[in-house]
Amino acid sequence: MTVSATRRAVAAAQRIVVKIGSSSLTTAEGGLDAGRLTALVDTVAKRVAAGGQVVLVSSGAIAAGIAPMGLRRRPKDLATQQAAASVGQLTLAHAYASSFARFDIKVGQVLLTADDVVRRGNYRNAQRTMNRLLGLGVVPMVNENDTVATSEIRFGDNDRLAALVSHLVGADALVLLSDVDALYDGDPRRGGAKVISEVNGAADMVGVDAGSTGSSGLGTGGMASKVAAAKVACTSGIPVLLTSSDNADRALGPADVGTAFAATGARLSARRFWLAHAADASGRLWLDEGAVTAVVKRRRSLLAAGITATEGAFDGGDVVELLDPAGKVVARGVVAYDAEELPEIIGRTSHELPAEQRREVVHADDLVALK
Template sequence: MPDTRTRIAAAKRIVVKVGSSSLTTASGGLDPSLLDGLVDALAARRAAGSQVVLVSSGAIASGLAPLGLGRRPRDLATQQASASVGQLVLGHAYVSSFARYQLRVGQVLLTSDDVVRRAHYRNAQRTLSRLLALGVVPVVNENDTVATEEIRFGDNDRLAALVAYLVGADALVLLSDVDGLYDGDPRLGGARRIDEVAGEADVEHVRADEPATEVGTGGMASKLASARLSSTAGVPVLIAAAADAARALDTADVGTAFAASPRRLTPRRFWLAYAANPKGRLRLDDGAVAAVVGRRRSLLAAGITAVDGDFEAGDVVELTDSRATTVARGMVAYDAVELPAIIGRKTHDLAPEHRREVVHADDLVPLRQPSD
């Protein structure tokens, strides 16, 4: 079995994400030399025979200078206006830069609705697959011009992880201004870089809570979360510095490598676990957690201790343990208003119409092991 870095170096279809701070100047304007350096590395990977999808931040940041804004705006309307101007600036820069290698690019703008709603999910999947089949380099970004707080991905790291699964990528590379994952804040000194992550035990002690930059929304915490998401779903991940993009996309011998789970989730189970927006929460007792997570059984009413949220049958809900830690997600078979009357009761004590699973095992995805 090839090691993680070998798999990333050999990936035939790869998703690469770059952050705003890796494309802009200190004042927030787009830096053509940084963008060209990234494109050089992507073009080399294409020349080596790989298909490449680029998830690029930078639309809002690219609009700051043309609009005379000194910093990233805080209000949503100005962010959207800046993105509207900046998308054209950024898109033109990519078209011109990739043209140096006779490569065509296509812009794909997504909101979380395009991933959360399964019909939209399939449409986005078809579009990206067709662009790749036509030899185009898709440049994906969150549609900041129309996205509201309710439908935002939150940062492009999570978007990149979802896109990697969406297109069936063999690897995900997250590029930023930090050269890997550290066990503390590297700016404070004394932090150690973690070169290899084989499993959750390797990062349980990591505190990756440094703030986002002036021009971006993501930080190392979002990259760690996205790396966990992708690796759990079966896609190996590399976190590296944008300045090392050439090596990251060639030998992959830089940064922090996250090994992939040996089994890739099916599209339906991936959607349940990571793409769908949960509408509520069901709190489980210890026995139910052990049954649902440890033995992959259906969730019955007897194991539920509390219900939170306003959901309907068919919605996705989170299942939590007694410490309120999410241990699974699933598609619930009852409306929220129906459950309080039946939770905690044995199946044989319920009316016949309620003697069914609250969440069937086929509609349930465990996310972690039960709490000790």
């Protein structure tokens, strides 16, 4: 396989985030597969011994709790999932700690909810903690805190979590490990599907059917979520390698396996990344064509004159989505007005407004355009 610039970047990454899926760590019955976990730890330890820093985003907490709790399959109701996670998190953390101890490497467990990256203060706290762990030579083992997360504040899958963590820690690359060796242009189980070895932009994804759900019954991601996670990372300046856990040694070595996603955007500041991908939007503002051009192409502040309609109950300081006339989200930003203040000023130029209402609705420093 030709070693592209993207693969060379992944191979040379000093700080790398590795995400491993449930199906790659557990048996069909739901218990932890000690052999698979040991093989993964051996590979990560090799990377650390070579001077790299690794953050491990590990699924498997709920799956690891299935067998000890006497459950026959992954529970569907939230309460039983949280109970399984409570048991499984302890089992999973102990297994990792024991395995890494063979190499005298310490592991720190970091449990996150979506709230921890949605709320700016929590985001900064998580960032400081992760950077300190890495500075101390510890391998952070990150997972969604399934024990306390509710259906309203879940990441949905650890692929997205891994992409967010990659930016949070300033990673040089993201490696997504699952039970599929690469991205295909169709379902590889049906025959005739071809491997897509390099994705250098949106054009390489035209006609690709990534599906929508996983097939193992243990995870919640599937190829669609991995592609979405890769897009989040790549558009923020982080290259991604997608392959199977069986290829982990090559993925964390020469990176000559799987599918490589090139970084297609500039690395955003922590605040702009948070605005674009992590923060929850509390409302929407519809813009006219002139405002879209000013906000997206010229990176100008959004003024009241360019807004045609509003939606949602938001307060000044909340994050809102900005939509073009066709209803497409083109940007996100921190709004300076409460929702009830806007109807009387939208569509009006600054000289038509009283002095106290002439400030920007969304300031350029608090705004990020979306690709």
